[in-house]
Amino acid sequence: MELILINPPQPYLVEKHTQTPLGILYISAVVKRDRPDVDVSVCDLSDCSEPIEVPDADVYGYTSTSLDYPECVKLMETIRMEHPGSLHIIGGSHATAMPFSCRDDGFDSVFIRESEKTILEYIDDWMRVDTVEFYEADNLVDVCTLPWPDRDALGWTGGRILASGNDRSASLMASRGCPFNCAFCASALIWKRKMRWRSPENVVAEMKHCIEKYNVTTFRFADDSMTSNRDWVQEFCKAVEPLGVRWQTNERVDTVTIDLLKMMRDAGCVEIGYGVESFDPMVLKILGKKISPEQSIRAVEMTFKTNIGVWLLMMISTPGETYKHTVQCNSRALARLVGKFVRASCKTLMPLPGTPIWNDPERFGVEILNRDFSTYNAYPYKPGPNGRPKLILCRNDVSTGSFIRSHFTERNQVYP
Template structure:
């Protein structure tokens, strides 16, 4: 069968020059460019997993990320896709786009079967089917086995009803199939990385904790299940081999839940010599000195921690089960080995007041993570917040089908005065904020703890560059390259910045060219390419104009570039179906803003990899 797995846009996005839809299908009135979290545009890992299972079962599969596409383009894509089954991933932020796309599919392909899953559809499965007659089936939570059974039924011409782990219509009524047990042996699943190019990797499912705002238990069930260490290492090896930039985001809910397992993964990465940098998400109470050192040596560059608040009262209210003391201790441990620490913070949780908010701001100054980012509490279906708000009578489930909001962002119980205070602060401080950066002495100490480590040399070299110590900077950056740093583009970018400081424009151009050829697509490199191109265009060398270049090696990925992981351009043959069982060809990575950046005499080019 032909299976099209789509990640739709959040609403009817207007085409360039086209006015927004005012009939209720367009963006919310209060929407501003940048309101969508950058992670929104990443294809959900579940779609890749469904695709991998379907390919192994002998089906023809396409995964398309349409999350930033104007709706007229979505319609063109749907019209061109002659699929038997259309599957979509539904989150709260794109629930309206899923409904619009389902309507479009049904109008163009009336005989196709439309199945929807995801963390928004799972707890609202009955409502999705009642409100959207175009949708045939909703898969609940962990969907691989239910999806495969659905495909078997459809291929055999049997009714797609009664399948465990699904919601469906029968006799004009919406019904739920029996519950489907969680998949105990995750190694039995086909790996997405054997078939798709994505910088996201998931090695486990579930979280043993139950924070009031989180819906992980609704999606995965209670508890933690992990893939075996060999399976994880095979997946990482396959993922890295396909990536143009050797950076991976491990997006488990709580990656370090099983410390022994993670240490074995890290040791396996080094034994197999899988060369890449990575980030992960976890909690402060499942970290330790030996674990963090192993993670750093295996390439861990950034640790994202769900901190949420610096107020002990709020941490207790949301059932976080961590302390402020533990947050600071774990932050210092990560810094000890040079791991960049990012805090995810929240405003508006249960019991939030102006006082608890001030405690949080004071806490940040004391803890000093490298970065932090705030979000306002969103009430997601499937969370304890959702259930308690509905029980209290101030939340009606129907609002998710009637409102045009992106996500239901609202303080749980803050006063109007405190809400106004927090809203005003958030408006001035939203987005990623930088708070801490190591200097030369800190970087020297980190290198001494890690030994002759490539990324630590690169970081020390950039610290020397920031301090104006160019010879030392060059020495450490060169050593990072000798040791095989996984991001040579950032090392050559640093060498270009050193050359520019020395006034050696020829060497700067050579290093930029090498960076672009060896390792394109780093945001900092592309930013410098554009700055240098503009500088040459203005006659910078002859007029003595300043050249603003940046040397950084933070964990950062370029967004919106290549299908199917991000909503880049589709290839011309996107609607041509591969033979059953064939692996999708990786799409070429592309520079944001154009295919090339040229400098005088053609010395600097950013080329597709």
């Protein structure tokens, strides 16, 4: 079998090459290890704006988020026309959230949740000419038994990931999953709210491998929240410190302490992205974030004190916003924190497939006007019938309106 794994074009990305497509690199590594007769390769088209010729293969496997999906379908249709008789399979967060629509859009098989085990079942079925429409992972994979992502398959693309510096960087994951279930996030659907950890030694060995083989000097952890397991982080810090590398991670504000932050700084942590979302307690409550504005402020101040850069990740146009109160809350908090964060991003909340707000908008007091996410560069919903949330908020103050392009990354920008 010839299998090509494809990361589809992502025209909405402002910063290119910030993320390695770890999902398909894990699949490639598992296939090479466990089905060595399969000729597997990876095609990363995330940065492609022009059509390119994809080599001939028996099976094309796509990974896709909901935002990539319209491009992914177009690509699949083009490749199918150019390579008649080929099979087209899809996995990733969008396929997990909307498997039937993927099937209806023309994908021959759809992979639900993690695919490291089910891709092997698929290959065996293909050999017997007996593939089925849906491959759903019954159990979560044991992350300790996985090989490292097959970065060789990708070819080195480099990429700048941090606010400062142009180091050679690599993404990696030490854990999978998150125990929370925020209104705007599909993590719970994919990982079932369970966390699984690799050993600190195994993670550090992968980092050493990246340093020796690809001359990497900076790492970006793509985990949902490493610091939710403080014992693990302490062990990891001890193991990684001798490498002398820089690393960046995203965390919840309620999982860090000053001692842990100092340890992380000494071990090379140079930046932490905090999902503060909003400083309005009502918004945080409705989003199910289970943090308070005070916790966010404390985490930013502690992190600033330890000399680790802070990246604030915020969200506007959310359920629960009221113009006066939310603007006041955000303005006051950001004014207090000016100079203590190195960058901030703000995006408009999108009710994406697989998230609680997509599944049950009534519960959040909103009505989704448009479930066609190919148009999700536009404002997609309005206040619910009870009129409670006033959703169009701050939007014109901080962005030009589109979902991804609304990022603002200038140093210490605040709302007016």
